[in-house]
Amino acid sequence: MSRDTVFSASLGDVTTAKAGDPESAARTPARSSVREEHRRLTRRRVMNAAMECFGRKGYGTTTVEEIVAAAGVARGTFYLHFENKLEVVRALTLELEPGLGSIYEELDELLVKGSYDDVRAWMARALAWFDTHRTMILAWQELGIIEPTFVGMPPFLSADHMPRYLAQWSVSQRERARLRVALLVHQMTRGFLLAHVRQQLPVDDEVLVDTLTDLWISALKPPEPTEPTG
Numbered sequence: 001m002s003r004d005t006v007f008s009a010s011l012g013d014v015t016t017a018k019a020g021d022p023e024s025a026a027r028t029p030a031r032s033s034v035r036e037e038h039r040r041l042t043r044r045r046v047m048n049a050a051m052e053c054f055g056r057k058g059y060g061t062t063t064v065e066e067i068v069a070a071a072g073v074a075r076g077t078f079y080l081h082f083e084n085k086l087e088v089v090r091a092l093t094l095e096l097e098p099g100l101g102s103i104y105e106e107l108d109e110l111l112v113k114g115s116y117d118d119v120r121a122w123m124a125r126a127l128a129w130f131d132t133h134r135t136m137i138l139a140w141q142e143l144g145i146i147e148p149t150f151v152g153m154p155p156f157l158s159a160d161h162m163p164r165y166l167a168q169w170s171v172s173q174r175e176r177a178r179l180r181v182a183l184l185v186h187q188m189t190r191g192f193l194l195a196h197v198r199q200q201l202p203v204d205d206e207v208l209v210d211t212l213t214d215l216w217i218s219a220l221k222p223p224e225p226t227e228p229t230g
Contacts, residue, residue: 043081043091046071050088055135059089059142086147089139096136101161103129104181108162111220120213123188127209130192137189138197158185168222180219188212 049071053062064085068078082088103126110118130137143150159166159178169177194201195208 039081042073042077046073046078046081047088047092050085051092051135054139059085059139060146086143086150089136089143089150092136093140096133099129104158104161108165111162111165112168116213116217119217120209123213123216124209126188127192127196127205127212130189131196134197137193141189141193158182165220165222173223177220177222184216184219187215 046067050062050067052070053066057066062085064075064078067085067088068075071078082091103122107119107122107126110122114122159181162181166174166177191201191208191212195203195205201208
């Protein structure tokens with residue numbers, strides 16, 4: 001009886017099945033699905049281990065060897081998923097981008113029709129998000145120094161989530177508006193790190209939120225329009 005060779009496209013595995021055997025053909029996608037799930041779980045394990053190491057030692061001093069040891073995988077397995085530890089940070093950053101983007105989308109709405117109290121509540125939530133993700137905040141800060149080409153927490157891209165706010169600025173002034181948002185994000189990040197991580201800014205949380213809110217509202221106030229804003 002003739003036999004057909006069935007190739008698994010995902011991994012290049014070769015299995016044999018009887019020609020026209022529907023049960024054998026059905027098993028091949030199932031095996032591929034199991035392998036893909038195993039691959040996904042291994043990748044996840046490496047990413048979680050990297051986060052654990054970054055939180056304990058920081059990005060710069062963490063080695064690939066430490067990550068694979070924490071993940072319980074071989075060094076070769078790491079390189080099947082990531083080119084280097086920077087690529088791990090890129091993957092972790094991609095996971096956080098939707099949540100980070102939604103933060104600035106909310107601010108975009110509040111700056112147009114919200115009150116001072118609304119913006120203050122937003123500031124408190126933004127700092128809470130920073131606290132939840134402090135390991136990545138610190139990794140981004142390190143990468144900003146040792147990997148200048150890496151865009152981790154992209155302050156200049158934050159304004160991309162704020163179209164209604166930008167629309168209040170004239171076309172020629174919108175780059176200034178973007179710069180203001182970027183500098184304020186850096187300021188907020190710095191304030192969070194000094195107060196909550198390095199303990200170098202002994203200030204009550206309420207005072208920190210109030211002060212940052214005042215600074216943001218003042219700095220983000222658009223100028224009186226002198227030319228079309230369309």
